Amino acid sequence: MRRVYPVDYPRKVRAGWVEFLKRFNWSLFCTLTFKYPVKTMWGAEHLVREFAERTTKHELNSISYCFFLETFHSGDWHCHGLIRNLNEFHRSSASVWAYWKATNGGRCQFSELRGTGEAFGYMVKYLTKSENRCILDLRG
Numbered sequence: 001m002r003r004v005y006p007v008d009y010p011r012k013v014r015a016g017w018v019e020f021l022k023r024f025n026w027s028l029f030c031t032l033t034f035k036y037p038v039k040t041m042w043g044a045e046h047l048v049r050e051f052a053e054r055t056t057k058h059e060l061n062s063i064s065y066c067f068f069l070e071t072f073h074s075g076d077w078h079c080h081g082l083i084r085n086l087n088e089f090h091r092s093s094a095s096v097w098a099y100w101k102a103t104n105g106g107r108c109q110f111s112e113l114r115g116t117g118e119a120f121g122y123m124v125k126y127l128t129k130s131e132n133r134c135i136l137d138l139r140g
Contacts, residue, residue: 017124021066024138026082028096029119032067033106037076041133044069044077048135051103055083055096062139068123069133079135080123082113 032051038044048067056063067081086096100108113119127134 014121014124014127017127018120021082021120021123024064024082024084026066026084026113027086028083028110029113030081030083030096030108030110031078032081032100032108033078034076035104035106037074039075039077041069041077044079045133045135047104048079048081051100051105052135052137054103055086055099064138065135066123066138067135068127069135082119082123 032048034044034047038047048069052063052065052067055065063083063085065081065083067079069077069079071077083096096110097108
């Protein structure tokens with residue numbers, strides 16, 4: 001049986017995610033690409049999880065993260081993410097950048113999160129598309 005959603009369903013789902021993400025004190029917003037083209041969602045997810053585990057391993061406390069995977073028009077995957085609970089030493093984007101590079105990372109951009117609505121809205125825009133993935137760990 002095929003599900004039929006109301007016309008405003010995607011908007012409501014995205015709005016709900018934005019409200020959920022606003023509940024946490026995120027410190028960094030990031031955009032991550034891969035050194036070599038990643039053509040599958042599972043391959044991208046594996047590398048992003050490896051990066052998150054590597055970053056958590058070097059912290060004195062657990063970090064929290066939320067990454068949304070999406071594709072470029074070429075079909076290659078990349079992600080946008082939020083990170084919180086980094087200690088002061090590792091909060092510098094250079095340290096986090098080094099963790100990403102060590103995980104087969106390509107380009108990356110990290111910035112201190114100043115506002116909330118724009119970054120969250122930007123991240124969740126692909127959540128209601130056909131292929132997407134959210135990687136979430138709020139233990140930190």
